[in-house]
Amino acid sequence: MDVQRVILIAALALVSYLMVLQWNEDYGPAQQQPQQEQAATVSAYDSNGQAASELPQAGDAATSADVPVTADSKVEASNGNLIKVRTDVLELLIDPKGGDIIHAALPQHESALNSNQSFVLLEQNANRTYVAQSGLVGQDGPDAASEGRPVYSSAKSEYELEGDSLQVDLTLTTDKGVTVTKRFTFARGEYDVDVEFLVNNAGTEPFSAVLFGQIKRDGTGDPSQQTSMGMQSYLGAVFSTAENNYQKVDFGDMDEERFKATSPDGWVAMVQHYFLSAWVPEPGAEYTYQSRKVNDQYLVGFLSPSFNVAAGESQSVSATFYAGPKDIDQLEQIAPNLELTIDYGWLWWIASPLYMLLKWIHTVVGNWGLAIIGITILVKAALFHLNAKAFKSMAKMRKFAPEMTRLKELYGDDRQKMSQEMMKLYQKEKINPLGGCLPILVQMPVFIALYWVLMESVELRHAPFFGYIQDLSQMDPYFILPILMGITMFIQQMLNPTPPDPMQAKMMKMLPIIFTFFFLWFPAGLVLYWLVNNILSIAQQYVINKQIEGSAAKD
Structure with missing residues (x-):
């Protein structure tokens, strides 16, 4: 149990650190100049030359090309x-x-x-x-x-x-x-x-x-x-x-x-x-x-x-x-x-095919928001079996949560003995205590790559979705998508087993709030991807939980 807690805390710390770095890079003080009325276009040349x-x-392009010309003579101004x-x-x-x-x-x-x-x-x-x-x-x-x-x-x-x-x-x-x-x-x-x-x-x-x-x-x-x-x-x-x-x-x-x-x-x-x-x-x-x-x-x-x-x-x-x-x-x-x-950054090898796939879906559906939903479904389908194994592991942990609590109460003062008994339970019931982290870890590279695709794809600039979302490359002006995304994360936690460690439980409860805060200023298209992904995960996890509970009832 100590090893599980250390790994989970380290993983959460790493993700939080990376997100803070990305936040500082992307949402730090902007270099953008204030909007100004366009001034009259003028010639660059004046009477001073x-x-x-x-x-x-370029008298000798190979040796002196980087030396600027000095001109002492007057230059006639352009006639405009x-x-x-x-x-x-x-x-x-x-x-x-x-x-x-x-x-x-x-x-x-x-x-x-x-x-x-x-x-x-x-x-x-x-x-x-x-x-x-x-x-x-x-x-x-x-x-x-x-x-x-x-x-x-x-x-x-x-x-x-x-x-x-x-x-x-x-x-x-x-x-x-x-x-x-x-x-x-x-x-x-x-x-x-x-x-x-x-x-x-x-x-x-x-x-x-x-x-x-x-x-x-x-x-x-x-x-x-x-x-x-x-x-x-x-x-x-x-x-x-x-x-x-x-x-x-x-x-x-x-x-x-x-x-x-x-x-x-x-x-x-x-x-x-x-x-x-x-x-x-x-x-x-x-x-x-x-x-x-x-x-x-x-x-x-x-x-x-x-x-x-x-x-x-x-x-x-x-x-x-x-x-x-x-x-x-x-x-x-x-x-x-x-x-x-x-x-597309260092994940170009993921972002490039994602962009080509996104562009192809758009030719079929005719809406970039629907194209993002389509690519979310395809990515989810590609990772279906990996996610299924992770969800089955979490469902089993949820099923044996009372037994884990009993072991904690029985060996609470002997952490080494408690860890040994927990490992025996994991081995006997074929439970991977870190399986629940796999879906997030696998999704992160895709998420970051899509982040760069949405940022660099000029096709998504001013691209509307439906209703009030008229630009998928910009943040949701009313923060509805980020809030819905946070709600879906909370629902996912309800379907997952509660960690027996109180510290872990508190940290997990904070994740929906932390993610919602960071997503407030993310492009609406990116939040849409994560929201749809969460909804699909909830559906898949709900079905698997019911299957595990059904098999347990038969036993």
């Missing part, structure tokens, strides 16, 4: 004629000065539930800086000129997707007779944009340049975190190279030192809850990946090898830019390992 120093130097581009899934603003994407809204995703406003991923205004930059630096690159970023011209100031694809061309001609066309190509239903630089060297000298793509972001919080005490997903940069296919470099890392790596192919991304932006250079070359911090702005990006265009020749270089949700189907198509930005 500040932004020019944020561009990478931003270029508007609209597709079915993207609403962009492109600054003709540099051709940077300084605003990206996602009309398929609301900024908040029932807000009727598109979620804004990229923006350049008084509240936040988060933009995508690209250009040509190096020996003859127009972005490396002493006068700062080049000003492109465009045939129109507004473009809208009407067919299956849309092409937006920005052009400029250098004083050496080289025409550079920066071409953005959009496709219906796609969040990735093909960014191509077409160089036509009509001059008399060869043209040499390096393609760069980078993401510039300040250190403000994650606007896609929807609650003040909600789950905290990773916020920061991710690099994928041949040496490490998924390497996180957060803002704190960039404060301490620069990241730099060279790799064939790869990609760089800026990740937040549910959404990300990423640069994926064209496969087939050795690229330099780097991070820098300049003027309190975090910059992560890539540099291509130097390319040369002879006089009278033409050449193009390109990269793909993605700005959108963490959609596993699209991410898998864009680049290898880009789907890893959907971070």
